[in-house]
Amino acid sequence: MNQLIPFAAFKSPGVTEIGGKARSLLQLMRAGFAIPQSFCLPVQCYDEFIRENKLAGRIELEINRKDLSECRWEELWDTALRIRNCFLKGKISEKLRQSLNQIFALIPVDTSLAVRSSSTVEDSINQSFAGLHDSYLGIKNLAQLEHKVILVWASLWSDAALSYRKELRLNVAESKMAVVIQAMMVGETSGIAFSQNPLNQHQAVIEAVYGLNQGLVDGRVQPDRWFLDRSSGKIVEHQKSDRREKMVDAEGGQILIANSLAERSRPPLDKSGVKKVYSLCCKAEKHFKQPQDVEWTIRQKDLFLLQSRPITTRSKPDPKENRRDWDLTLKRSFENLLQLQRQIKQLLKKMTRGAEVLERQAIVDCSDVELVEILKQRGAPLQYWIGVYWDVFIPYAHGMRLFGQVYNETVCPDDPFEFVTLLQKEANLATRRNNELLRLAEIILLDEQSKHAIRSGDYGKLGVAVVESLHRLVKDFAMPGELLSLSSGNEFCRNFFSFVTRDFKTARSRVEIEKNELHELERRFLAKFRGAAEKKRARQLLELGRHSFLMRDDDNVYLNRFKDLHHAVISEMRRRREPLIGSEIADYNEEDLVAAILNRDFRRRRKGVKKTAAGPKSREPGLKRQLVGQPAGPGFARGVARVIVANSDLFALQDGEIIVCDAIGPEMTFAVPLAGGIIERRGGMLIHGAIIAREYGIPCVTGVSDAIAAIKSGDNISLDGHLGLVTIERASNFGQGR
Amino acid sequence: MKKPIIDTVKELLFAQRLGILATVNDDSPYTSIVGFAAEPDMKSIYFGTPRATLKLRNIQSNPAVSLLIDNRQNLGSDFSIAAALTCVGGAKILSGEETDRARDLLSERHPELRDFFASPTCALVKISICKFSLVRNFQEVTEFFPGKDL
Numbered sequence: 001m002n003q004l005i006p007f008a009a010f011k012s013p014g015v016t017e018i019g020g021k022a023r024s025l026l027q028l029m030r031a032g033f034a035i036p037q038s039f040c041l042p043v044q045c046y047d048e049f050i051r052e053n054k055l056a057g058r059i060e061l062e063i064n065r066k067d068l069s070e071c072r073w074e075e076l077w078d079t080a081l082r083i084r085n086c087f088l089k090g091k092i093s094e095k096l097r098q099s100l101n102q103i104f105a106l107i108p109v110d111t112s113l114a115v116r117s118s119s120t121v122e123d124s125i126n127q128s129f130a131g132l133h134d135s136y137l138g139i140k141n142l143a144q145l146e147h148k149v150i151l152v153w154a155s156l157w158s159d160a161a162l163s164y165r166k167e168l169r170l171n172v173a174e175s176k177m178a179v180v181i182q183a184m185m186v187g188e189t190s191g192i193a194f195s196q197n198p199l200n201q202h203q204a205v206i207e208a209v210y211g212l213n214q215g216l217v218d219g220r221v222q223p224d225r226w227f228l229d230r231s232s233g234k235i236v237e238h239q240k241s242d243r244r245e246k247m248v249d250a251e252g253g254q255i256l257i258a259n260s261l262a263e264r265s266r267p268p269l270d271k272s273g274v275k276k277v278y279s280l281c282c283k284a285e286k287h288f289k290q291p292q293d294v295e296w297t298i299r300q301k302d303l304f305l306l307q308s309r310p311i312t313t314r315s316k317p318d319p320k321e322n323r324r325d326w327d328l329t330l331k332r333s334f335e336n337l338l339q340l341q342r343q344i345k346q347l348l349k350k351m352t353r354g355a356e357v358l359e360r361q362a363i364v365d366c367s368d369v370e371l372v373e374i375l376k377q378r379g380a381p382l383q384y385w386i387g388v389y390w391d392v393f394i395p396y397a398h399g400m401r402l403f404g405q406v407y408n409e410t411v412c413p414d415d416p417f418e419f420v421t422l423l424q425k426e427a428n429l430a431t432r433r434n435n436e437l438l439r440l441a442e443i444i445l446l447d448e449q450s451k452h453a454i455r456s457g458d459y460g461k462l463g464v465a466v467v468e469s470l471h472r473l474v475k476d477f478a479m480p481g482e483l484l485s486l487s488s489g490n491e492f493c494r495n496f497f498s499f500v501t502r503d504f505k506t507a508r509s510r511v512e513i514e515k516n517e518l519h520e521l522e523r524r525f526l527a528k529f530r531g532a533a534e535k536k537r538a539r540q541l542l543e544l545g546r547h548s549f550l551m552r553d554d555d556n557v558y559l560n561r562f563k564d565l566h567h568a569v570i571s572e573m574r575r576r577r578e579p580l581i582g583s584e585i586a587d588y589n590e591e592d593l594v595a596a597i598l599n600r601d602f603r604r605r606r607k608g609v610k611k612t613a614a615g616p617k618s619r620e621p622g623l624k625r626q627l628v629g630q631p632a633g634p635g636f637a638r639g640v641a642r643v644i645v646a647n648s649d650l651f652a653l654q655d656g657e658i659i660v661c662d663a664i665g666p667e668m669t670f671a672v673p674l675a676g677g678i679i680e681r682r683g684g685m686l687i688h689g690a691i692i693a694r695e696y697g698i699p700c701v702t703g704v705s706d707a708i709a710a711i712k713s714g715d716n717i718s719l720d721g722h723l724g725l726v727t728i729e730r731a732s733n734f735g736q737g738r
Numbered sequence: 739m740k741k742p743i744i745d746t747v748k749e750l751l752f753a754q755r756l757g758i759l760a761t762v763n764d765d766s767p768y769t770s771i772v773g774f775a776a777e778p779d780m781k782s783i784y785f786g787t788p789r790a791t792l793k794l795r796n797i798q799s800n801p802a803v804s805l806l807i808d809n810r811q812n813l814g815s816d817f818s819i820a821a822a823l824t825c826v827g828g829a830k831i832l833s834g835e836e837t838d839r840a841r842d843l844l845s846e847r848h849p850e851l852r853d854f855f856a857s858p859t860c861a862l863v864k865i866s867i868c869k870f871s872l873v874r875n876f877q878e879v880t881e882f883f884p885g886k887d888l
Binding site: 056057060061063064065066067172620621622623624625626627628723725727730 | 881
């Protein structure tokens with residue numbers, strides 16, 4: 001069984017041979033359901049591919065590099081991308097190619113193919129997760145078919161599958177992927193039917209659209225919806241949709257087109273159609289002995305069953321309760337991301353306008369009551385924008401991921417993260433901010449008055465150009481607002497100016513990516529797409545990737561503006577009540593501060609000293625000598641470690657030191673040009689630290705779980721950004737046995 | 739969750755039978771495979787060797803040794819899931835009553851070699867460990883000291 005097998009030729013294969021989806025389709029076919037003409041590549045073909053391309057060791061190494069339960073979702077995505085690239089670099093054997101080629105002689109002329117995953121790890125959890133593995137539609141030739149088969153195989157190791165690795169018992173030795181290849185059934189009307197409404201057990205639900213049901217599954221086309229009484233089969237309610245568009249199979253993939261006037265005015269199913277679909281899903285329920293979620297299509301009046309799986313009710317996951325489920329909901333389709341892009345451009349304008357209004361409020365000269373009012377006025381938008389950040393900005397990061405995926409699929413580069421270079425067309429806010437800091441260092445260097453003011457700590461006497469630059473840094477680049485309180489002797493200002501004048505002027509300027517290299521990569525990518533429509537889509541995707549990449553840093557900068565505005569009021573409240581309350585005011589939270597501002601006698605009840613939970617965290621014995629993370633910025637660095645706990649620690653950074661931190665936030669990146677290397681506890685190739693390290697050509701390792709615990713400021717360390725290793729260099733104890 | 743370091747160390751010291759012993763031969767390293775047994779306190783490790791072996795001669799002129807204990811299975815997955823423990827220390831050739839404890843532990847660990855350990859021509863050697871270094875997850879290295887960390 002190491003070649004393509006038509007469903008009709010199967011005897012009675014098990015899940016271990018053809019995977020779960022193929023087996024259930026085969027059962028349906030044998031039970032008399034009309035299904036599209038189907039073939040299967042059994043798991044043996046997957047095995048052969050893995051063996052011939054020596055992939056088992058590579059996958060093993062990737063999934064064991066770090067304990068997956070310690071990985072953030074972004075790191076899982078990186079791991080899945082690396083594995084996917086290994087598959088894409090693999091070659092299909094000549095024998096299998098010939099076997100695949102036969103399929104085109106067996107299906108009707110001008111029929112496209114659908115390629116679907118059918119893994120051996122399918123069980124209850126997999127069935128409840130549509131989208132754990134990949135499926136592809138609209139395949140028209142052998143080259144496309146080979147390519148998509150490889151991608152379906154690779155999706156056994158998708159980020160979502162890795163995330164549920166334990167539950168799926170995913171492992172290199174036993175987990176396999178079979179592939180179902182079907183003649184695509186391009187129906188005039190398609191839809192989904194639930195034999196039992198997940199929200200009402202006495203009803204069934206039928207959803208129908210014109211064209212392919214891909215549009216319905218993606219959420220891009222709104223369906224007409226019927227509710228039926230399960231006992232009588234009678235229609236209880238019909239919810240109409242606008243029926244504006246439908247999805248059809250076109251040369252470059254599936255596209256949305258406008259429905260005709262006749263289609264708009266008539267539901268995709270008439271009453272007898274609804275009944276026919278209902279009877280199909282009842283039959284499927286009876287066959288599998290539990291309520292089913294059925295995908296169907298009608299072609300020239302014939303009803304076909306495309307897929308049937310048990311209904312699982314999933315409530316909208318809460319990130320606090322189940323981070324993994326929530327992460328999986330973040331994935332967005334291309335069209336959805338384009339919508340987000342338009343939405344975000346509007347939102348950013350709104351954010352800027354909103355912040356500007358709030359910035360005009362005078363908080364130093366207002367009354368106490370007014371100050372509390374201002375706190376409310378600033379708190380509400382802050383909460384609102386934090387919500388937008390999670391709902392819109394975070395999912396939008398999938399724009400660059402989608403681009404990366406398509407880039408790797410089409411270009412097949414040796415470095416799976418080559419696409420990041422192509423994303424960096426425009427300097428982001430953090431880089432522009434660093435340029436502003438460089439400019440400030442130059443101004444100070446040439447301005448004797450400012451130099452004197454800085455030396456004496458008399459910041460009121462700073463030159464106009466310096467003050468203007470500080471305003472730009474705070475207003476446009478979200479540097480801390482404390483920079484503008486230019487009272488003499490201000491500690492924050494002292495550290496800041498010491499940093500800027502001492503070191504920043506020596507910092508290297510942004511390593512400009514060679515324009516030619518960028519053009520060459522862009523040309524190579526776009527050349528892979530044929531036809532005007534495909535090329536347009538590729539350009540749109542590149543633009544989406546770039547914008548999403550830019551937003552990755554910029555969204556924080558925009559949001560921080562609201563955080564700073566809010567924080568400024570809190571600081572002012574503390575300043576007003578410190579003479580009355582003393583140093584304890586530092587422990588007052590927002591609620592306490594409001595009470596203290598409105599009532600001068602208010603004192604927070606002293607709370608017992610909080611005990612740290614269950615004593616010190618049990619620590620592993622021994623001293624770490626070499627730590628493993630993800631290689632995130634190529635290069636090798638050796639130097640002194642500077643561990644950053646608070647942002648202000650960055651001011652102590654000396655030229656060439658290696659930054660060790662939890663995660664580099666965009667507000668920290670001003671110090672990066674000075675660093676000899678970067679080590680982050682948080683992992684990922686597309687996180688701020690990794691992005692900015694690549695931008696400046698600084699070696700970087702991310703996802704080093706023990707970094708902060710194991711490394712102390714002043715340790716001599718070396719960092720290998722190619723292999724993802726960090727070595728702490730200590731005097732050797734070897735030879736003590738003498 | 740990743741297995742605690744201590745569990746990995748114990749597994750290697752008490753479940754593995756063989757280790758690779760490095761001794762110093764003039765200025766060159768010299769390696770041999772030995773059956774070993776470890777004290778429960780993990781401060782020392784014993785092995786036996788015929789009197790005339792090169793490794794014993796090496797120890798007599800330079801007691802610095804290193805013993806590598808690992809759990810590889812000669813599979814591709816070894817690179818990511820095998821662990822290796824390097825035990826660095828000083829070797830001492832035991833004599834008189836000192837040999838009893840070593841012989842008991844070694845015979846219990848390797849019952850098939852009971853007669854070998856009892857032979858008058860078998861030298862019993864004790865390695866007092868001064869440092870361990872554990873490698874796992876392909877490249878993750880941790881160092882620790884018997885008595886202090888374990």
